[in-house]
Amino acid sequence: MAALSLLSLLLILLLPLCLLFLLSLIVRPRPVKIPINDRHVFVTGGSSGIGLAIAHRAASEGARVSILARSQAKLDEAKQAIQLATGVDVATFSADVRDFDALRRATEEAGPVDVLVVNHGVYLPGELATQELDEVRFMIDVNLIGSFNMIKAFLPAMKARTDRRPASVVLMSSQAGQVGIYGYTAYCASKFGLRGLAEALQQEIIADDIHVSLVLPPDTDTPGLAEENKRRPPLSSIIAATSTAMKADQVAEKTLNGIKSGSFIVPCNSVGYLIAFATAGLSPQRSYIMASVEVVCAGISRLAGLFILWSWYSSIEKWYAQRKK
Template sequence: MNFVNFLFVYIIVLIIWTFYKRYFSSSEFQVKNKHVLITGGSSGLGFSFAKLCVKNGANVTIVSRSQEKLDVAVKQLRGFSTKKDSQKIESFACDVTCVSEVEQLFCSLIVPVDIIVLCAGASKPGFFHQQSPVLFKDQVELNYLGSVYAATYCFQKMLRDGVCGAKFIFISSACGLLSFPGYSQYAATKFALRGFCDAFRGELLLFQYTSHIFFASSIDSPGFAEEQKLKPELTKKIEGTCVLQTSDQAAASLWTGISRGHYQITSDFAVELLRISNNSTNPRNNFLLELLLLPFACIMQHLSPAQGVAKCERRHKQFTGHMTLYSAKPSSLRLGLVIYSTSS
């Protein structure tokens, strides 16, 4: 059998296998009558996922720091209720960066938690030399430790309550798969969360619990609007003109990935290619398809930073090549190009 025939047979087998995986081996994510707790559930992706849970008959508790935002969100969620008399939709004001508040949250919950969605987080982009160590500490506490604290006390409560088939859903970011100038503070926390989830997943299997991690792309949300105010121009140029997803679209992608039993979940093709090339020893979503796409993933991984730098170089030729980091007031653009020109 020559290579062309082999490739043809491989693609036919791939199509059949993918069709089987999508329509026969996956089942709808079941949340009816289950208790779903969502941190960061008052807005953005957390709120959109809460809507899906409510529409599918779940009892939902949303958590956020602002009681005012929670009250508005709960009122809106009740409008999507399928069982207005019996379906419980509640809220709890809690700062997930405070261990004592997180512990109090799970001590106060009477009803067992079946599913927890760890969505609280924020990005404060900027260049390393222009930000204080305090901001890095705050980012670690919110984006990483906030999820760890909530997972810790929720896990303990699940075991005390004898919950069967519990599920942990962690919200990471595409910055948990790659990083570039402007995201040193944020990407570090998302890489840390990914490492935690990979280890935690194996431990959960001992209790017949499951977990998922969602590498979300850029979402059109209040958080993203605040992020844009802080983001350096170089970071925006490297990112390019990405198409923003709505929070509802991102929540639907997450829901689909959970239904298919995927551990690592993405919401667009570019991030999926990054996931394929950064899979480590984690279970693959579709081995045959990923084997075919892996060369393309490696090519994209190799070229994407160079494309971003080339775009900057074309627009700002005067800054390329021989810049120094020791000028009195280095501009954001200078620093970014020096980083990449010295590493190329």
Template sequence: MDGWSSCLTTTATVAGAYLAWYAVCAWQCRRAMPALRLRGSHCYVTGGSAGLGEHLANLLAEAGANVTIVARNQDRLLAAQKRIQGHCADPEQQRIVAISADVANAAEGTRALHRAIKAQQGQAPKYVFACAGLTTPRFFLEYRPQDFEQTMQVNYFGALHTIQEAAKLMIQHEVKGGRVVTVSSQAGLLGIPGYSEYTPTKAALRMLTETLYYELAIYGIAAHCFLPANIRTPGFEHENQTKPEITRIIDGDDEAMDPRDCAQCMLDGMAKGYPNITSDWLGDIVRATCRGVGPANNMALDTLFVFLGWFLVPLWRVIVWWQAKSCRQAEAAQRKQVLSQ
């Protein structure tokens, strides 16, 4: 056998072994999670009056689920409820419920869940999606103490209180195959200038979900963390009103996803049994690189992503930091001037 034949044989053997490993890991992922059965199930969505939450509710309605959406603004909530009803696969049978509540308040969030069960004819939530969140990007030195507290209250504690009460109700009502989903962000995987009030809350959600992945499994409840990139939503438009230029460069505003496509990524990841779900391949590389000893989506694929991440993530950091050089210099000069007054 000549050198080329030997090289091709070795390559084919390695590739075949890797593909077999990938297939086994994919099978194990799906086997470890209960099947995703949306039709007739009660799906509970916070932040459901707009953006990702509303588009997710549309997809759930199209799949035949009974959907409860929760948000603070009553008018926007009722308008979203009507739009979601238009997506029902079986309008005669499905129930689309809207409940106005501030999930950042533990008592209100708890009452909302109990009201939802009553409105859904005693049916407890089987799938809970904590989509409510906010951010107002600016530089760290510009924030007030209450800004940090409010964002943590909504993004982290709003999800935490909702999921804790929902898990208790799933156990109480003997819900089989229940799942809870927190919506973190790729910003929860790496620090981005301009998001000092936001990234810690999303990182906290990621670690909360990793803990729940193991703990709630005791009761047959699966936990997922969704880590999307930018999404074209009203919230994203609000972000852009205050976003520093350096954040725009790093964030890549022109690449924001369609919210419906993003919601579909979430459901697809749940169907595959992924503990941590991303919306694009770059997010998967960063996720796998930052995974540590947490659960893998697919060990074979994650190993490949980690290998790529060792080279691509540092390179990306150097490139964007170089691109933002003039912005950093301008901000430093301006900040020194302001603080010296």
């Protein structure tokens, strides 16, 4: 009986090791380290918020930094702020990501890029039933089509780079790119689209040693969020409060760490990790440890997700019940 108990204990101890060994054989793409120091990091939406924080952090880590946004005045302010803090000279490019020709000109002027951070984005709050289609098109055009434009413009030079160290394409999505949220219909559609873009793109450029990261921040304390809150439906704020808001510098730190480790999914807080486990699906995963957590926690994370959805739908039911009184 004691021998049987000892055998059972050994099997329990061996199972995790067997799982890790199996994952070490099948996890793809393979683990990679992507250097930032002395590389060219190009950031869209780089004049404020998360983009500015990423540019600032990349410069402080020894990168050559370029930033792109629509307003040249804001770009000049951002450039000066980064230079004062880090001593790094920053190149600026004024362009609308919806204008492919302007982006192609920026590509020619900027030269080869090692890390392309596609960070731009807009959110116009509203329920689809009352929102104008022009606003829907605007979000899709900027968030999704603008990302295609950026990658299409910059990718040829990245593929032809003479520096053959690993390179990176980073897409700034959102927790609203993992799960639908009340009042975010068009925004969610645009950010969900980035995941499909990222997963397929990774397969297309892995042979060029270019690695895709999909960053999934929650609400982030930026000037854009302040404007959103002025018109965001109350229910959207209630549901978004489920995940704690972050500072732009915190998201930038998570982003740079994700880039350097070649992580495909880059959650930014505890709720983000929970959602990432629940929605892992067929997304690439480089880390054997994270892959094992996904395998083991699949059922648990689904249960936790159902509790979150229960909370959200309960809030919606209560809200509309109160309005009917």
